[in-house]
Amino acid sequence: MSLAATVTGLFWIAVATLVMGFARRARVWSQGRPADVPWSGILAVPKRYFIDLHHVVAREPFIARAHVLTAGGAVAALLLVGVNYGLALYNPNLDRAILVAGLAMFAGTLLIAWRRRSPPARLSRGSWDRLPYTLAAFAAGLAILVTVPAETASGALSALALLLVTLGAAELALGIGTGGPMKHAVAGLTHLAFHPRAERFQGIRSTALRPLDIEKREFGIAKPEDFLWPQLLSFDACVQCGKCEAACPAFAAGQPLNPKKLIQDLVAGMTGMSDADYEGSATPGIALGTHRGAPDRAIVPGLIEPTTLWSCTTCRACVEECPMLIEHVDAIVGLRRNLNLTEGEAPGKAAEALDNLRETRTQGGFDRARRYHWAADLDIPVAEPGKPFDILLIGGEGAFDARYQRSLRALVKVMQAAKLDVAILGPDETDVGDMARRLGDEATFQSLAKDLVARLGTLTFQRIVTADPHVYHSLRNEYPAMGGRYVVVHHTQLLADLVQSCRLALKADVLGTSVTYHDPCYLGRYNGEFDAPRSVLAALGMDVREMQRSGFRARCCGGGGGAPLADVPGERRIPDMRMNDVRETGARVLAVACPQCTAMLEGVTGDRPDVRDIAELVADALEATP
DSSP, X not given: OOHHHHHHHHHHHHHHHHHHHHXXXXXXXXXXXXXXXXXXXXXXXXXXXXXXXXXXXXXXXXXXXXXXXXXXXXXXXXXXXXXXXXXXXXXXXXXXXXXXXXXXXXXHHHHHHHHTTSOOTXXXXXXXXXXXXXXXXXXXXXHHHXXXXXXXXXXXXXXXXXXXXXHHHHHHHHHHHHTOTTHHHHHHHHXXXXXXXXXXXGTOOOOOOOOOOGGGTOOOOSSGGGSBHXXXXXXXXXXXXXXXXXXXXXXXXXXXXXXXXXXXXXXXXXXXXXXXXXXXXXXXXXXXXXXXXXXXXXXXXXXXXXXXXXXXXXXXXXXXXXXXXXXXXXXXXXXXXXXXXXXXXXXXXXXXXXXXHHHHSSTTOOOGGGGGGGGTTTTOOBOOTTOOEEEEEEOOXXXXXXXXXXXXXXXXXXXXXXXXXXXXXXGGOOOOSHHHHHTXXXXXXXXXXXXXXXXXXTOOEEEEEESOHHHHHIIIIXXXXXXXXXXXXXXXXXXXXXXXXXXXXXXXXXXXXXXXXXOOTTTTTTTOOXXXXXXXXXXXXXXXXXXXXXXXXXXXXXXXXXXXXXXXXXXXXXXXXXXXXXXXXXXXXEEEOOHHHHXXXXXXXXXXXXXXXXXXXXXXXXXXXX
């Protein structure tokens, strides 16, 4: 048999092995629940790969270039080999094209191998360290096959070329079925076609949690098979790059959460394995090899410890950084829901807060009439049916807190200075349910949401303004599924609009000091608002100094997802780490735009900048204006 014919045979053996491996992996994914995903997503894969996925990968230019060379060269080479050798054309011009593709692939593998000589701690090792060499072997074998004429090649050279090609082909073809590193190539592309949040590829910042149909006894995720099958597929697409791990505030604080390990635990569960073969950083404080799962076995605590789930602040830093576009937070909240709704589990002080919500509709068990006592001298009307007005101000749970009442008073003064038509709900305002939902108590969230939607439905207003990003996110993104559709504005957006439209008389340099701004997770990563707060600070003439981790990469304050109530211990506190980021800027003022951020960051002891809500800074500028 000629060398070319041997390559043809090897190609079709590899294809058959790949197909069988894909079918085996697809059976694993199909253990999940049915999902209504359009098959048209297959046609969108090129766009989703080259634009959406690479938009994230390109944040690290070196690895982006290496990936383009390696993956691009590999795909091109495989396609060309399929045409030229799979179809037995044996065209010299196609051989030249294969050589070019193979050389590009080889160059990419060299870059990856060089990087793995001293890799970041977040990268998984073991079989992942082998990968660049097996792929380089494939590229080198192809180069030999297409450049050395068969009639002049020695038997040893031909055997070497076939061996190298076989090594690389085995890495891909066998890796898919056996769960090796290269399964991400097929699982990743399939994941792009059937992503559980397909709207992400339409330019929509999809961050809302989907409601459970509690009447149909949907109680969250207990076993791997409770996930939707596209979610199981997404877990299998993980490349173990550890970007989620590096971004996670809980992991950095030494709490028992590593989002990369959590995803790999779910992979182990859906394949009936243990975590003993995991090749990355362990979850802090939890030894490897002590947990095992199966598709029909409970995930908690057999595979994942409860404290791992309660450590999450739901900040979405992991989701923002994931190059495979995996939705870690959806998985964590799904597991929390089952613990809460079926076992009644709630960590730390969360149980008391949830009880208060059910009994008083406030987290602290307060008399709701106290929520706006701080506004008694500000002449804010209470909304009434039949009396139209423009803005409904919703203070949220923070309105009970003396510190945040200063921020709200400043906001009201600014709105009154701009002569805005504002009203409040007064004693009729109830908690929007964000904390309950993030802690997994979907039943309480839905009860709160339905009650508030009914109350708002009796009023006539144009927009809702709130200074709480958690309230903002819930009302704007999650209440529509509960029947409430409103125009919701965060107070920094309102302030930016008032400044831009010159409805406020501000002295440009009145504050004259340096400031750094902390991006709240639920305003920034959840809702994409990064510019409005900064435009207000710029209008105040302040020296704005950005932290290294700002914008979509801002470090969480530690106040989201019910984390302060869970209070899972770690080696350090998340707000302390964030304040260290602040101190590095040398700014004298830390500007905030969220009551939870205010509470967490003002709770940091020691020498630190003054923590001020942006509304307070604007109010100061108004008061100082002649």
